[in-house]
Amino acid sequence: MAFKLHGSTGSTCTRRVALIAKERNIPYEFIPVNMSVAEHKQPPHLQHQPFGQVPFIVQEDGFELFESRAIGRYLTTFGSGPQLIPTEPKAYAKFEQAAGIEYAQFDPIAAGITVEKIFKPRYGQATNEKHLEGLIAQFESKLNGYEAILGKQKYLAGDEVTLADLYHLPYGKWVFVDLGLGDLDKRPNLKRWWNDISSRPSWQAVKDGV
Amino acid sequence: MAFKLHGAKMSTYTRIVAVIAKERNVPYEFIAVDFKAAEHKQPPHLQHHPYGQVPYISQDDGFELYESRAIARYLATIGSGTQLIPTEPKAYAKFEQAASVEYAQFDPIASGIAWEKIIKPHFGKVTDEKRVEELVALLEIKLDGHEAILGKQKYLAGDEITLADLFHLPNGNIVFERLEYGFLDKRPNLQRWWKDISSRPSWQAVKDGA
Numbered sequence: 192m193a194f195k196l197h198g199s200t201g202s203t204c205t206r207r208v209a210l211i212a213k214e215r216n217i218p219y220e221f222i223p224v225n226m227s228v229a230e231h232k233q234p235p236h237l238q239h240q241p242f243g244q245v246p247f248i249v250q251e252d253g254f255e256l257f258e259s260r261a262i263g264r265y266l267t268t269f270g271s272g273p274q275l276i277p278t279e280p281k282a283y284a285k286f287e288q289a290a291g292i293e294y295a296q297f298d299p300i301a302a303g304i305t306v307e308k309i310f311k312p313r314y315g316q317a318t319n320e321k322h323l324e325g326l327i328a329q330f331e332s333k334l335n336g337y338e339a340i341l342g343k344q345k346y347l348a349g350d351e352v353t354l355a356d357l358y359h360l361p362y363g364k365w366v367f368v369d370l371g372l373g374d375l376d377k378r379p380n381l382k383r384w385w386n387d388i389s390s391r392p393s394w395q396a397v398k399d400g401v
Numbered sequence: 402m403a404f405k406l407h408g409a410k411m412s413t414y415t416r417i418v419a420v421i422a423k424e425r426n427v428p429y430e431f432i433a434v435d436f437k438a439a440e441h442k443q444p445p446h447l448q449h450h451p452y453g454q455v456p457y458i459s460q461d462d463g464f465e466l467y468e469s470r471a472i473a474r475y476l477a478t479i480g481s482g483t484q485l486i487p488t489e490p491k492a493y494a495k496f497e498q499a500a501s502v503e504y505a506q507f508d509p510i511a512s513g514i515a516w517e518k519i520i521k522p523h524f525g526k527v528t529d530e531k532r533v534e535e536l537v538a539l540l541e542i543k544l545d546g547h548e549a550i551l552g553k554q555k556y557l558a559g560d561e562i563t564l565a566d567l568f569h570l571p572n573g574n575i576v577f578e579r580l581e582y583g584f585l586d587k588r589p590n591l592q593r594w595w596k597d598i599s600s601r602p603s604w605q606a607v608k609d610g611a
Contacts, residue, residue, distance in 0.1 A: 241545075242543060243542070254494075256498055257498060258498045258501030259501075260505070261497035261500070280478065281464060284474070285466070287470070287471035287474045288467060288471040291467075291468030291471045292452075292468065294501075295468065296452055299509040319532060322532055335451075336453070340451055
């Protein structure tokens, strides 16, 4: 049941996996990948993760998986704790709708903003200001959708928390907390939801590093 | 079982739903959303799709869903024909890994290129060539990942086709066929796979309009 989590302690996607492991009470051993020497771009790593990224996991029987959201989904099939993916067919369809909101609506924009404002400057690359402007405008528009949905139900898929909500945490911390975007004070439903999911003990345990 | 597909004939994501409906022999009635009149941004539409996009579907019993991949996953559980999501737990985990490769690695970049090179000019806006350069360079790296995976197995999740392969079709058609970047030229595995999935009757039936 336990697994080795190969990744980087500050990485958004590594923390996404650690978060779900905490939710499901599944123990893991963290194995740091040395990104400062580009270990993740070398052939041995590429055998495990062909896109040269982190994280990937390894289990005792040799089973391996990469893509943090796929790993998170896999972790909900064992361990114990909140269900995180509904089983009833129509509730499950609504979960996939909410999962889609996270990876197709939120993530490209939130990750894009974080790359332009934080990562590019950090690595001495030039921010594409026009693109960033466009992203921030899109972000505002998307958040109106969130505000509408969360005015009718407690979480994105319905009244139970699911992976779709939790997957927002790593980049949500960057954009809502570290960069102060999103105008949460003018979006009470979004604010309520963000406070709820970000106060979960599982996130508190990994938000500053796995 | 049948459904109403609200969308735009040539929309990438409307055609994703259409291709999976064809694969699963699920009949649908196509209802055009009037983009010229910005129907998709008006309150009646926003009741069905809070992000002001297409597609969404509605069924006779009143059940509605948006997010094309969520709809596709739902269609994979009804109708008949090719099983597009494995059921065995570890094969299913590998499917989720491949599904994530599509929505997290491929789509944000490919759809970004499509947006700059095809959609923006169509609406009289100026392509950001610097951004396109960046995106093309990124996509080259991603496709090396696809090439490596497809050198070991027939499809992205294993030796059986799944939704993860088919979700590449609309944006793949743009970046591999309509635009001439030569992504397939030095990647024989990718080329083999692309020929295979793009020749399926389900795609031929909808590629020029849902």
